[in-house]
Amino acid sequence: MTYCVGLLLNEGMVCLSDTRTNAGLDNISTYRKMFVFENPGERVFIIMTAGSLSVTQTTIARLHEAMDAPDATAETSVMLAPTMLAVAELVGNTLAAVRAEIDEKLAQSQGASASMIVAGQRRGGGMRMFLIYPQGNFIEATDDTPFLQIGEHKYGKPILDRVVQPGTSLADAQKAVLLSMDSTLRSNLSVGMPLDLAVIRRDSFTVERRRIEAGDPQFRAMSDAWSNALREGFSRIAL
Template sequence: MPDPIRAGEGDHAVTYCVGLLLDAGIVLLSDTRTNAGLDNIAVYRKMFLFEKPDDRVVAILTAGSLSITQTVLARLNEAIELDDDEVPSLMNCDTMLEVAELVGKTLSDVTVDVRSKMERMSQKASASMLVAGQRKGGVIRLFLIYPEGNFIEASNDTPYLQIGEHKYGKPILDRVVQSNTSLSDAKKAVLLSMDSTLRSNLSVGMPLDMAVIETDALKVSEKRRIEPDDDHFRAMSAAWSDALRRSFEDIEV
């Protein structure tokens, strides 16, 4: 059943994005739905990829108010287009840590701007982001940026980070994902994690965007949009349902 409406969930609830940090690389998956009102369902990208082959690759995944996330991405893109070494941008930061700090500061600034406009209407707007990638000479890293601009980082102990409607898809990740998980298993894990979320929350929706950044590749190794009629995703989803039901039957009471 869909969730009964609960107060205080905010607009984070209509997104699910997940990133895995593995020895072999990073696997990222996002949904694309931004508003699940009955007659107002829109599809917007929530995954943004920035590449300068052999130098850096950066991915940003977003959850939350579209007014905030679009403005953050617009400012980040503006800084790239300015191409001025005095103005920090995703393409001139020296390290991934600087990238995370730049995204955090931009998110925090935009959130303050947007909230000051909305305060008179006592509405709250916020957004959070995943930032992933690698800079030449550095290691591959994955961060979660909070609405306030501070952030945490994935590690060997915590090889995945999620934003948005993260709980339905967490049990499967807890059981199967470790740092030494292969990229192929990791893609399977994020897709099944998303599948559980799609089943339990009608406001998270297809199509999906998936990206893989292999360690030291310094580029997007694979990217794929999965449409609602994707045969492969549907077959995987059905096979997983069958397997779960069979497993359930096999458990002794």
């Protein structure tokens, strides 16, 4: 499994994903779940994936193939699509088509499922973030719900519910998603290091990226501080 989270804020967007893929307790691998599509100064967006690796990898590969095709158009290429909504529709249609094909091949089993988060901005448009379901339909992040999650999201949701608002700073947003991931790492073995962190500042049309490896001292210090704060807060609450 995996855990991916995206925040849509006034200052920009923050995305975080783990890299663990497991097909049983003795078959654990590391695969990137965050993919960046960037034309600096013009458009930038991130796709994060969760679910069947065969579905997500094939979907990403087909998106790249369509981008590189000599006859690429705004209807076929995410890098030519006129709006972020059109990007989400293209990704959703591709995901649904790939899932249907793989489900047909796996008809004798339970089939394959995957979901994605698409977040980005193009010049002349606002920042937008979408959660795309396996069937290709999607929902959009709003001021009322400024974050989206896929994968093993339940462990990391409480802190986001309590602290994330559209006015949250990008610095605090990075802290929030990292602590959300830390809670998930502690509670679910199907989520694991390393982590991929990305920040898109409003109207920058570029991505700031960071790979956080196991044993990263900054992440470890944040995790320890969070654990201590929780224990201290718990001890101060009267029954």
